[in-house]
Amino acid sequence: MTANKSKKADIITVAKAARVSPSTVSRYFNHPELLKSATRKRIDSAVRRTGYIRNRAAQTIHGIRSGTIGVLIPTLDHAIFAEVVQAFSDAVAAQGFTILLASHGYDLQREYAILRKFLEHRVDGVVLTGLDHDEAVFQLLDSQEIPCVLMWNYAAGSRYPSIGADNEQAGRLIAEHVLSLGHRQIACMFPPTNGNDRALARREIVLTTLRSAGVTVRDEWMLTTRYSISDSKEDAKRLFCQTNRPSALICGNDILATGALYGATASGLIVPSDVTVVGIGDFKGSSEIEPALTTVRLPARRIGHEAGQALVTAIIDPVSGAGGSLHCAPEFIGRQSSAPPA
Amino acid sequence: MTANKSKKADIITVAKAARVSPSTVSRYFNHPELLKSATRKRIDSAVRRTGYIRNRAAQTIHGIRSGTIGVLIPTLDHAIFAEVVQAFSDAVAAQGFTILLASHGYDLQREYAILRKFLEHRVDGVVLTGLDHDEAVFQLLDSQEIPCVLMWNYAAGSRYPSIGADNEQAGRLIAEHVLSLGHRQIACMFPPTNGNDRALARREIVLTTLRSAGVTVRDEWMLTTRYSISDSKEDAKRLFCQTNRPSALICGNDILATGALYGATASGLIVPSDVTVVGIGDFKGSSEIEPALTTVRLPARRIGHEAGQALVTAIIDPVSGAGGSLHCAPEFIGRQSSAPPA
DNA sequence: CTAATTTATGAAAACATTTGCAAAACTATT
DNA sequence: AATAGTTTTGCAAATGTTTTCATAAATTAG
Missing domain, CATH: 3.40.50.2300 (Response regulator)
Structure with missing residues (x-):
């Protein structure tokens, strides 16, 4: 590999080294089947010697895709x-x-x-x-x-x-599951919804589904929690310490649910016998956490x-x-x- | 905003629309201070009307940075x-x-x-x-x-x-911690090390540190586990089920440690009274997991x-x-x- | 061994920009 | 109002490719 002394090699450098025209070098890359195998060899070696690397910017201005x-x-x-x-x-x-x-x-x-x-x-x-x-x-x-x-x-x-x-379907699935278990005292924990249509859609459908089953979520059980395990753990702890606590907590995603699970453990509650916690997402780790998290898989x-x-x-x-x-x-x-x- | 009927606008289109030369349009973007504010205005409007977007590919072939x-x-x-x-x-x-x-x-x-x-x-x-x-x-x-x-x-x-x-320092820190607690029956769980100098370095230094304290890790306690919570949970369960189990498990990263923690719980062991589990990394969630994970922070x-x-x-x-x-x-x-x- | 095809290569224009240089348009000065 | 000095603008060349068209070379047919 001869080091190229001069500046960056361009297609002309290669052409000279291979004693062909630049057009031929271009064809070598784009339509190699048009070349005689002897010239192909020659260019091959020239490319190697000069350390040439094609310039996609130059191709792109020809309307060729940038890749x-x-x-x-x-x-x-x-x-x-x-x-x-x-x-x-x-x-x-x-x-x-x-x-x-x-x-x-x-x-x-x-x-x-x-x-x-x-x-x-x-x-x-x-x-x-x-x-x-x-x-x-x-x-x-x-x-x-x-x-x-x-x-x-x-x-x-x-x-x-x-x-x-x-997301609506996901929210409905999890809400229906919680309802079908017989829960009526339900809390919700969702991330802030500004600029986040996903979270918003999920929250709306969960609330609607609960409401149409005759369950309304009390204001103080409607938590808005930043997407982080530490925040959700804290908020869950606060929620679970109250004398009057919900029998189930629906979380907007598995991160919040993971934090809630930790929060429950830290509050001395046993999941699921003391409280049900569910998430949405089926993130990595959701199936291995103890207890394994009930959720809705988003593939x-x-x-x-x-x-x-x-x-x-x-x-x-x-x-x-x-x-x-x-x-x-x-x-x-x-x-x-x-x-x-x- | 007049829709541009024709194909994509280029700098010439803009130049025509503003009744200046292409060079001036170029300067408008690259050296606006050289332009009279009247022309600047004119070009500004032309750019808007034509919906022109600069072509970085064309700039790049002039040796200008691609960004x-x-x-x-x-x-x-x-x-x-x-x-x-x-x-x-x-x-x-x-x-x-x-x-x-x-x-x-x-x-x-x-x-x-x-x-x-x-x-x-x-x-x-x-x-x-x-x-x-x-x-x-x-x-x-x-x-x-x-x-x-x-x-x-x-x-x-x-x-x-x-x-x-x-990584050597990280490995040494955690190994020294485990030793300083008095553990001698130590197991290790590391990810496969091919193509992964990080994991390799950590493992080597951990073993060296242990050895220089007179502790050798038994072959069957030297686990190679894929980077996943489910694999590490399984491997940890297997390890902890043996009649003769280690008093501490050093994991190559916090993901493995998280799985190991779950595995311990699933095996009916209490961490840390029955077994110590430590990781490396201080990943998100490591501080919130129950029990919170002892680890080394990589910032x-x-x-x-x-x-x-x-x-x-x-x-x-x-x-x-x-x-x-x-x-x-x-x-x-x-x-x-x-x-x-x- | 030519002529007719086919195949391989080169020349030059095109792509969308930037920039050095020179010309034009202003300003300020007398 | 003419001159000198500045500021602003345009022309044309350059950037690294691809591609069309033309030509040269090689191959095949007669």
């Missing part, structure tokens, strides 16, 4: 998004795409700014998290005519194809994978490839943290 | 890496950079391929995870003269600046942040900015899962 996909999520700090992104990334990497990743931290203004930046980089497609976005975001997407999918949530009439689970890996596939298809074949939404059904998972009231 | 940084990690599925990446991303986004993210799943061949792809995209810098990489990776980095930092681990003489914690957020800062500095100011390594010291965190043997 990048913009991924916009709220935050990687929630393991569930990390899981979705990992699956998405695997799916698109298998087809030669690389992801540009950015997080907006539930700030819809930042989401718009990030999307613009993605477009400056000429991404071939974009994934957004959730269904709810600033109108400006959708308009930008419309005007650029760029493939886009909304990942994580599903809704039939979403503005762009949505691939994910139906994160599957969602990420399907979203990746769908977007790549839409990119590669823009006419027929513009697929529709896909519902990845949530599934009730009964484990040990729920039981009939004492 | 992207390649981030190469083993996997996002380990929450700790997700946390590091999030912090890194925040740090560089604040300076206008966007990250290209890819994971290699502990496959060093893939790492090389991904790095090449990053270079094709003309990233302005690269972060790799851990100190250990294929020689080809380093050579490629050398030949391209691109800023690079090794994130997560620290070692004094690393080939590129390393920013992270010293993930700080590491990600510092790495981001360092890389951006090296990119922006290549001469003086090529900073050195940075050690983010691990810290022993004593909690409730450890106690002297019965």
Whole structure:
């Protein structure tokens, strides 16, 4: 490997080294079958000697795809998004795409700014998290005519194809389970809902389902808790210390439920005989925690994978490839943290 | 907002709409102070009307920075890496950079391929995870003269600046703690170490520390367990069911320790009175789990942040900015899962 | 051994920008 | 009102590729 003394090698450097024209080198990469195998060999060696690396930026300005996909999520700090992104990334990497990743931290203004930046980089497609976005975001997407999918949530009439689970269904499943066990004294713990359509949808449907069964949740049992195990543990402890405590606690996600489980243990309560705790999500660890958590599975890996596939298809074949939404059904998972009231 | 009927607007479209030359539009973006405020206004409106979005690909071929940084990690599925990446991303986004993210799943061949792809995209810098990489990776980095930092681990003489914690120190801290409590019957649970220098370093130092205190770990107490709560729970259960069980279990990371804690509970053991369980990492949730986990904190957020800062500095100011390594010291965190043997 | 095909290569234009240089348009000064 | 000095703008070349079209080389047929 002869070190290249001069600056970065470009296609012309390689052409000279191989004693061919730049066009031929270009063909070597893009249509190798058009070359005589002797020239191919020659170029091969020249590429190696010069340490040449193709410049995608230069290709991109010819209208050739950039080979990048913009991924916009709220935050990687929630393991569930990390899981979705990992699956998405695997799916698109298998087809030669690389992801540009950015997080907006539930700030819809930042989401718009990030999307613009993605477009400056000429991404071939974009994934957004959730269904709810600033109108400006959708308009930008419309005007650029760029493939886009909304990942994580599903809704039939979403503005762009949505691939994910139906939060309403998830919320209903868990609420019905708790009701069917016979609970009437029910508390709820949900994350703040600003800029977070997922949490909002779940909370609404849970309350509606309870109400239509004649159960109303008392105000002081309606907890808004930050997405963190420590906060939920604290709030649960406070809730469980009251003389008058609920027989069941429905949590908006498994992180909150995990904290609530710890909080119950710390308060000296036994789950599920003293109190039922359920979550939504079936995160990693939810099945191993003691007691194992009753929850509703949102198939994160599957969602990420399907979203990746769908977007790549839409990119590669823009006419027929513009697929529709896909519902990845949530599934009730009964484990040990729920039981009939004492 | 007049919709742009024709294809994508380029700088020429804008120039026509504003009745100036393309150069002036270019200056509008790159050196606005050179323009008369009247022309600036005119261009401003033209940009808006045409819906023009700058093309970074076209800029990049002029040697202008691409504004992207390649981030190469083993996997996002380990929450700790997700946390590091999030912090890194925040740090560089604040300076206008966007990250290209890819994971290699502990496959060093893939790492090389991904790095090449990053270079094709003309990233302005690269972060790799851990100190250990294929020689080809380093050579490629050398030949391209691109800023690079090794994130997560620290070692004094690393080939590129390393920013992270010293795993040896972390391993030593936890081993010394367990020894100082008086344990002699000690088991270890570590993840598979192929392609994973972090885990390897930790295991070696733990064993060495124990040995130099006269404690040898029996073969059947030397567990190799996949990084997952369910696997570690199973393995821990098996370990704890034996008639002859250890008085302490040192786990290579907090995920394994969490599973071990669950496994102990499931086996009817009380931690820490029956058995001590400790981890390494201080992951999210480690302080809230019941009993709270004794561990060594690896400051993930700080590491990600510092790495981001360092890389951006090296990119922006290549001469003086090529900073050195940075050690983010691990810290022993004593909690409730450890106690002297019965 | 030509002529007719087919295959392989090169020249030049195109892509969307930036930038050095020079010209034009202002200002200030006399 | 003319000149000198500044500020603002445009022209054209450059960036690293791809691609169309044309030409040269190789192959096949007659």
